[in-house]
Amino acid sequence: MMRSSIIGIWRLFCALCCAVGRKDVNLPDFIFEMDMKNILEELSVSGNLRTLPEAEHSGKHIARDGRRMLNLSSNDYLGIASDGRMMADFLHEVAAVPELSGADAAGFLLSSTSSRLLTGNYPVCGKVEDALAGMFGAEAALTFSSGYHMNAGILPAVSDSGTLILADKLIHASLIDGMRLCNSKVLRYRHQDMAQLEGLVWKYRNEFSRIIIVTESIFSMDGDVTDLRRLVEIKKAVPSVMLYVDEAHAFGVRGETGLGVAQEQGCIHDVDFLCGTFGKAIASMGAYLVCSETVRRFLVNRMRTLIFTTALPPLNYLWTLRVLKELPQLGGRRKQLEENSAKVRNAVRALGLECPSGSHIVPVMVGDSNDSIRRASEMQAAGFYLLPVRPPTVPAGTSRLRISMTAAVTAEETAALISALSVQSSAGGDECR
Numbered sequence: 001m002m003r004s005s006i007i008g009i010w011r012l013f014c015a016l017c018c019a020v021g022r023k024d025v026n027l028p029d030f031i032f033e034m035d036m037k038n039i040l041e042e043l044s045v046s047g048n049l050r051t052l053p054e055a056e057h058s059g060k061h062i063a064r065d066g067r068r069m070l071n072l073s074s075n076d077y078l079g080i081a082s083d084g085r086m087m088a089d090f091l092h093e094v095a096a097v098p099e100l101s102g103a104d105a106a107g108f109l110l111s112s113t114s115s116r117l118l119t120g121n122y123p124v125c126g127k128v129e130d131a132l133a134g135m136f137g138a139e140a141a142l143t144f145s146s147g148y149h150m151n152a153g154i155l156p157a158v159s160d161s162g163t164l165i166l167a168d169k170l171i172h173a174s175l176i177d178g179m180r181l182c183n184s185k186v187l188r189y190r191h192q193d194m195a196q197l198e199g200l201v202w203k204y205r206n207e208f209s210r211i212i213i214v215t216e217s218i219f220s221m222d223g224d225v226t227d228l229r230r231l232v233e234i235k236k237a238v239p240s241v242m243l244y245v246d247e248a249h250a251f252g253v254r255g256e257t258g259l260g261v262a263q264e265q266g267c268i269h270d271v272d273f274l275c276g277t278f279g280k281a282i283a284s285m286g287a288y289l290v291c292s293e294t295v296r297r298f299l300v301n302r303m304r305t306l307i308f309t310t311a312l313p314p315l316n317y318l319w320t321l322r323v324l325k326e327l328p329q330l331g332g333r334r335k336q337l338e339e340n341s342a343k344v345r346n347a348v349r350a351l352g353l354e355c356p357s358g359s360h361i362v363p364v365m366v367g368d369s370n371d372s373i374r375r376a377s378e379m380q381a382a383g384f385y386l387l388p389v390r391p392p393t394v395p396a397g398t399s400r401l402r403i404s405m406t407a408a409v410t411a412e413e414t415a416a417l418i419s420a421l422s423v424q425s426s427a428g429g430d431e432c433r
């Protein structure tokens with residue numbers, strides 16, 4: 001870090017010397033570019049430089065640089081996108097619609113061309129929301145263009161200066177950005193530290209008119225499962241407390257009919273803001289909140305990331321509706337996913353590695369960012385497409401490989417993965433924490 005800063009300053013100095021006096025160089029632009037190049041150089045030296053990897057997909061496999069690998073880095077948890085059958089049926093039916101012009105075509109458009117508050121609210125949007133409300137036994141539901149829009153928009157809409165937000169330390173960046181847009185006090189509690197959270201609730205209960213606890217049900221990078229029932233207990237002890245749970249990584253995957261951890265733990269109706277996304281297990285795009293009719297109407301009036309953006313295409317809503325209807329029948333996929341994930345979790349622990357996961361997201365802790373890059377490329381060479389997860393996505397010193405299991409992975413492939421992890425661990429186990 002220190003070395004790269006000195007090199008950066010030296011390079012900036014040399015470049016400035018060359019640039020001064022040259023008429024074709026705009027100095028402020030030049031310095032701006034140099035600043036960015038220095039930061040990129042620092043990221044590169046620390047192993048935290050990001051690029052956009054290009055990959056060819058072929059079912060559950062992915063090809064990069066001519067190598068075919070089992071894709072263990074996607075969020076297609078139920079294998080719906082990779083097996084393609086459901087999507088093929090859907091597209092077949094869509095193509096068979098006799099009249100794809102005029103009024104009949106409206107439901108199949110590839111763009112809504114407008115915000116839902118203008119002309120983008122096609123009937124199928126309401127159908128998806130009615131289906132969700134029915135599945136969750138809720139009064140209403142509201143859908144959004146993505147999980148990012150959802151998390152960046154709900155909290156700023158429902159909170160004010162009299163609100164205290166208490167958020168788990170490891171929540172997703174979209175929630176953090178939402179909290180940054182709030183005019184409220186925000187405190188972060190240690191990851192899953194219910195005792196600390198409870199202490200904060202009791203300490204501040206009389207200072208704020210409302211307290212909102214914010215968490216995820218399955219954490220995206222650690223794969224651990226939140227004790228929602230305990231959170232409900234904490235919430236119920238103080239009347240001004242509300243609970244916001246993002247089920248992005250659990251929707252479709254957990255619970256008897258796939259409604260998430262809240263269904264599994266029997267507390268759907270105790271969560272005030274129960275939300276999730278369609279871009280992962282559902283193999284679609286968008287996000288939802290199940291809520292009361294009043295909250296829905298309020299958000300339609302106040303949620304900026306809903307109001308000021310183009311709605312998802314009607315065709316996308318139609319596909320989401322198809323998958324939602326199928327969801328209760330996908331118990332076999334959920335079972336296979338959990339069985340294989342449990343084997344991987346146990347194997348990682350047996351290697352002596354810390355593994356907080358209780359789900360299909362299984363981190364292999366490495367620590368150092370450059371080491372995680374090296375280990376990921378070794379696993380790729382062995383035929384498993386794993387990617388390193390590094391700061392700022394995870395805290396410094398906790399870089400890891402993130403194994404994202406899907407229902408498409410067979411028992412044989414799981415066994416092969418476990419043996420590749422063991423080989424790698426015995427070759428360099430002392431570097432793992």
Ligand SMILES: Cc1ncc(COP(=O)(O)O)c(C=O)c1O
Nearest residue numbers: 146147148172174220248277279
């Ligand atoms: C917990 C969580 N919430 C929200 C999102 C954002 O969802 P989307 O990709 O639909 O914007 C993610 C994305 O990974 C996530 O992990």
